[in-house]
Amino acid sequence: MSTPFIRNHQYNIIKKQTDFLLKTLRTVADRRVLETVRYRAAVNVTEAFSSLTGDQQRMLEQISIFETAFDFQKYLSEIEAYLEPYPPITLKQIQKLFPKHKKLKVPDLQSIDFRFVTYLSWVDVATNRLFIIYPFEGRFIGIEGRITPTNKKGYCLFCNRHQELAFFSVKTKPAIASPDNYASIGQYVCMDNHACNQVITDTGPLEKFILSIRK
Structure with missing residues (x-):
């Protein structure tokens, strides 16, 4: 075995x-x-x-x-x-998930122990944007949005631990395409994504959030 x-x-x-x-x-x-x-x-x-x-x-x-x-x-x-590690992913695959970002800053993939990763994520401090990549049904789903520290503690949507939170807001595709017509979905998540991965025990809330954006 x-x-x-x-x-x-x-x-x-x-x-x-x-x-x-x-x-x-x-x-x-x-x-x-x-x-x-x-x-x-x-x-x-x-x-x-x-x-x-x-x-x-x-x-x-x-x-x-x-x-x-x-x-x-x-x-x-x-x-x-x-332990079944996070599926192998390359820099090119990541860049393809976020085509609007020509100078996408990506974490050092070689330094990550993917055995202990449920979702891959990182923050671009310069733009205050959080990027998340989640493997779902044999493919990678990438979402991004603005991350805003709240300077308060609460329960993270993803791991349900009581910790310092940030508000993660993601724009969704409008029913009618228009520069002035868009919707957004927001949730409170951990400031520390690494610690979040270390304690997450249920992928349901994470998947529901991601799929609500990619519906």
């Missing part, structure tokens, strides 16, 4: 369950409560996948047997070998 099958957001679910289980082990003495929490942790992890082989399920369910922080860290390190 060496085929990658764990996507970044699923790995984040596993991390979240290991953290919760470890905290419970450190604070709860009741064995019945611990057994219930162990069982739920294994269920929450396996339910994050639409399908699993027997070997894959048994490997993931091992989360329920560990006792120490070392055990959990070893478990996470071992399953990293099964």
